[in-house]
Amino acid sequence: MFKIEARDDPKSQVQLHELEYPHRLNFYDKPPLYDVSIEEFETSALDRLRILAEIESSRVRNRSWEETKKVTGDQCDKYLQLKSTLAVGVDRDAQRRKDHLGHFVLRLAFCRSEELRRRFVQAEMTLFKVRYETDASTEREAFLRSRDFNWVAVEQAEKEKYREQLISYQSKGDTPFENDKYYKVRWTRVPDLVDKRKVFLHGGWAYVPSRDQSSIVYDEFQARLEKAMIITSRYMPRLDEDMRIGGILDNLSQGFLAGVSGEWSASPADMNGDAIKAEMVDELANKHFPMCMRNSHQKLRMDHRLNHFGRLQYGLFLKVLGVSVEESIVFWRKSFDRINDDTFNKMYKYNIRHSYGLEGKRANYPAKNCQQILTSGGDPGCPYRHFSPENLQSALLSTYAPLGLTSNDLPELMKTVKDGHYHVACTRVFEITHGSSGVKKGEGVGGGESVTHPNQYAKRSMDLQKEAEEKVAQMMITS
Amino acid sequence: MSAEMMLTFYRRLYPFKSIFQWLNHSPTPDSFFVRREIAFNLPGDVIIRYNSFNDHDEFKRQTCKLNPTRFEIGPVYTARPRDRKTARPGTFNPTHRELVFDIDMTDYDPIRTCCSDADICKRCWAFIAAAVRVLDTGLREQFGYVHLLWVYSGRRGIHLWISDKEAMGLTDDQRKAIVGWLTVVPKDESKRLNVRAFGSRALPASLQAALDHLAVVFTDLILEDQDCFGSTDGYEALLKLIPDARVAEALREHWASSSSSSETKWKDFKTQIKTYPKGSTARAILTEAMEDIILQYTYPRLDENVSKKRNHLLKAPFCVHPKTGRVCVPVDPEKIEEFDPEKVPTVSQLLGELDSGGDGDEHHSDWERTSLKPYVDMLDRHNAAIMGEVRNEKREAGDLSW
């Protein structure tokens, strides 16, 4: 970075800083050629992945473009802000550097199969479109001028020659023909416009009106990224040798399966809050638990036992939900009512205390997230993924009918499951079963977010109830 | 077709060399041929995929060895299809392929009245002819392609193979886009087509150009020859497409009372339109509907799945249709209206021609002595044009590098 001081112009007593990244939009032509720490490497990618995963679930959920834009914008505000060049008081270069780095790390994670490449390109395309549409028009123009898009401006004479044909592709409300500008590109660069019969084609040239110029830009972005992903995939085997990076990349590429969850581990504050007593768990389960935890709970009640992974998964879930170690011991002791105290103390008590960080290496173990549950062997696993379609349907009905789910909801849910979008199905169930709390389709667990963690699901459900109760209380006071 | 007949056909008549040149784009084996998938169809629905060959001799030897009922052509891959198992996972992918289209008579079943199902006659060929005219003109004028090869499919349809350099390299998305551009008739026949830009009265230029030709076809074929609105079902289908309840009801009443020809009915429709004053919205809407109906009954109907993906297999030209015995010969689009599917040579006819003429010895190019000759010549002329262009390109590239 360097400074320019222009002394003659009185206005520029202010120092102008030349940005390392002059534009908010980026075509990611150049890889980041600077040293990064492993933390930077991972965080930049994880934060970007949160956004891409939400974009992908928007697609699966058929969100309208406006909704997708809104949800994506919200995610970006949370995890990857990218402010206008004119913004003051923010380190624009740092934001853009994070954007740049995260993009390239994810290229590495997603180049490894055709399927992943396709999904990555699709999600990145959407992110680029959202940013392109929200960019200030002067900045967008500056970006467009900064590179050669290889379009030919159509001369006035040619425009007149094809007047009638060009007008036949205009819709009501478009810029009047006389004021409109046209650009010529090979038709192959604007397949979406051709597909919808929205441009005049002659001799393989598409006459693109300025309002559709973005199609050329998007297509260019996509074509370049697709090519780059294939090239990256050829170099990958060498990178895989770095074990640390390999592990991070593996984790990242699974992020599309279940979204990226925040870490849910119990904090002391949770434990002191509304303490959950062992005997409350039955009712909480009925009202607030996601399918996976409902399944564990029912199994425990029916069989009076639970396998090792089930105990671990369910136990950590309850811990993070706010069940104290003492209550937890009570809960499990009562649940395993076919063994004697001695066996319980020997076999289970230690493990419970261990999971609360009171034994062994005393770590604060976080609860398992959807990604871990989905990729586990399946016992207990994620019902949406691991149950047979028949079992899943009857389980959904018997579990959630009291909360408003009906057999009319099943076709949509089963289709989503069949396409492999398990967390989307779970999110949809959340919406359906919380319709009475005012949750609408598409709102997910708040702000359109999808379920990525069972504790996120349960907490949101409990919060909604609390809000409702507070509202009622409020009314009683005011009236 | 006996296996023996097929074998003789492959040994003495099938123009392997011409097919090789057509696929390869140059006289000496290049990647377009050696990395090209050929799939053989054997009796009993067995298909042997991912064959590839070094040259046309090997191609012929293997074909004669397997003696398939027919074979299909796939894409050019990143590696030789027969070596695909040695490629790194994920690196064996299609790269090039002719842009292909398939028009099949079955897609016209809802409207044709002369035949149904697998049958085809000279009369219903007029639907195919109209489609060929529109597609051939459109692909040349709108997309700028020049190397178009039309091939009779052996029974009730026609294939189009486009070998232009740009067309060969199209991605699946681009192929899908071109199909979108050319798809006009909705899948649900009872729905009106929706082709105009939002709020616009005019047809898009590409369809206006097609309409000028199809309006004539509509009178000759739909009204006169097929008499599509003669029956009650026929005119009810038409009435569904008229967006004016008063007009539709008036016509229905009139047509139910006495039978009349399609021509008369179309005139009735026009008379009804004229009951609205010139320049009125109602009249404009009905005039648009008239144009839309003409397109709906005559615009090409594509089997879109054939065109959308590079790796779709399509039967090779000059194969024999197993049911009809007819050879899938190239067709000149300029003379498409004169083409008579029933006059296409069959394999037994050709073998007969071989026996009657000549010395009985086998020659490589025995097709020259049969009625297959004009068709092979047609392909060779097509190949010369493709190869001429490739030669020029190579020369230009050479000039630059010196």
Ligand SMILES: [Zn+2]
């Ligand atoms: Zn017929």
